Amino acid sequence: MKFKIKFMSILAPLLALSAPATADDVLLTSKSGGLTVSGTLLAFDGDTYQVETDLGRITISDSDLTCQGRGCPSPKDRLDVFSLISTDRITRETLLAFLDAYAKDNQKLFTKKGPFSNPTSVELSHRTEGLESIVSFKSDVINLGFSANETGTPIGFDAVQIISSSSALKGRIDTETLRRIWDGSISSWNELGGADQPIRLILPIFAGDLFSTFARFDADLSAENVSPNVEYFLSPEAIIQAVSQSPDTIGLIYESQSSELTVALDLGCSITSAPSDFAIQSLEYPLSYQISMNSDNAFAPRTAKELQAYAQTLNAQTIFTKAGLIPLVGQQIESSYKGKRFADAIAAADKDVGLKALQSFAEFANTATRLATTLYFTPDGRELDDMSFKTLPALIAHLKLPEYSGRTILAVGFSDSQGGANANQTVSLSRARNIQSALGQEGVSVDAIGFGEVAPIGCNTSDYGRMKNRRVKIWVRD
Secondary structure, eight states: OOSSEEEOOOOOOSOOOSSOGGGOEEEEEETTSSOEEEEEEEEEOSSEEEEEETTEEEEEESTTEEEESTTSOOTTTOOBOEEEEEESSSOHHHHHHHHHHHHHHTTOEEEOOSOOOSTTOOOOEEETTEEEOOSOOOSOOEEEEEEESSSSEEEEEEEEEEEEOOTTSTTEEEHHHHHHHHHTSOOBGGGGTSOSOBOEEEEESSOHHHHHHHHHHOTTSSGGGSOTTOEEESOHHHHHHHHHHOTTEEEEEEOSSOOTTBOEEEEETTEEEOOOHHHHHTTOSTTEEEEEEEESSTTOOHHHHHHHHHTTSHHHHHHHHHTTOBOSSOOBOOHHHHHHHHHHHHHTOOTTSOHHHHHHHHHHHTTSEEEEEEEEBOTTSSSBOHHHHHHHHHHHHHHTSGGGTTSEEEEEEEOOSSSOHHHHHHHHHHHHHHHHHHHHTTTOOOEEEEOTTSSOSSOTTSHHHHHHHSEEEEEEEO
16 A cells, blocks of 8 residues: 555464364254255354365355354354554554454454564454454464555545646646656656756655556556656655755655645646545545455455454544545535636536536536545446445445435436537436435435536546546535
8 A cells, every 4th residue: 555564463363273173073054954064174264164075175154054063163262363464554553543443343352462562563363252462373364454456345545646846847747748757758857948957756665556556547657667767765754855855856655635845637628636635535636546455365254354344434434534544435525626626627628518518517516515425437337346336335324424314415427528418418317327226225315417528527538537537426415
């Protein structure tokens, strides 16, 4: 997820039975009596048995089984054990607060004891009676990590920020210029109307997530294409200091809050984008990325699964927000950003978008409040992309809060500009109705509206821009 990788361990074996697993025989019988399996128990994660039988190794769910034999796991003796891998924003202190909140909310015991001489590690385990510290483990480890990708359980958002004090940029940079500085084909400020000085490009030393974030935005902004003359600094503070003291420098840092050094992205079509809580949560800022909690094993312990689900709760989201992440849902449009979006909508309107359509959208937007949550669709435009689909549970929980009682919730659909204006309006309404149906099935009443290709947030001349414009936004009206 971040440039400083820290390994924080929640140590506890996936299975710690009183005798070696290979010597433990079990007889598993379905409660209905229709299924019987016997053999040697290899592993049990709280939900699933792995058993070596005469017919080979099988995996079977615990949902409808009884277990007999000396190999049957005892909840009292079993440790749900896994290793939690974290990064700069999710510090040891954040993990302790997260686990403490989980324990309290689930009426479990959480005690902080044991050796904590290494400040980058936390040694914890889970028993039936609660969470408590241990000092060693002897069995397989299930990794449960926080990372910047689109798999696992989303817990929040962060962003890469471009910073510079050079007057030549005038506070913004277009994709082509960024690409040429990135690969070294623009190496002097005089090529951009500035002084005759070389351009210094500084990246964080652990830049893997930065590279993947840039590559999602533009395939040419990849690790393979970055200039060999790029400099790498260890901390964001060092990069900020270098940029503030040297007007010949451009730096990239992991940061969500903009400053006087922030350089906005010029996306073309008169659309610019800079990081803010709203722009990052809505993924309208192109260098935003989702932080996920992932397990690298299909048979993660029950506690690991519970923690992943708990990471989306209000209490957990508050903890991650204090650590510097932008939460999954809840941001409302800022007045200054609202004015900018109107200006972008007018400036970037396609020729097929008439004044009446713009006026209709402006009239609607002046009577409703937009939440940052934006749901994006696959390239064919028919289904939610994976990232948006996994955000739905957090959105649904948020919309069930008392503050939305009695208010009208609206799913508002948009499209790219491919095809005619009337067809795009129909497509956008269809997308909104899909979200209306999905939320309605979970008890959230929603109205659906479609505005077609009005108010693009990306340039329709690029694949990336069109993908951003295929979306459904959530609005509320009193």
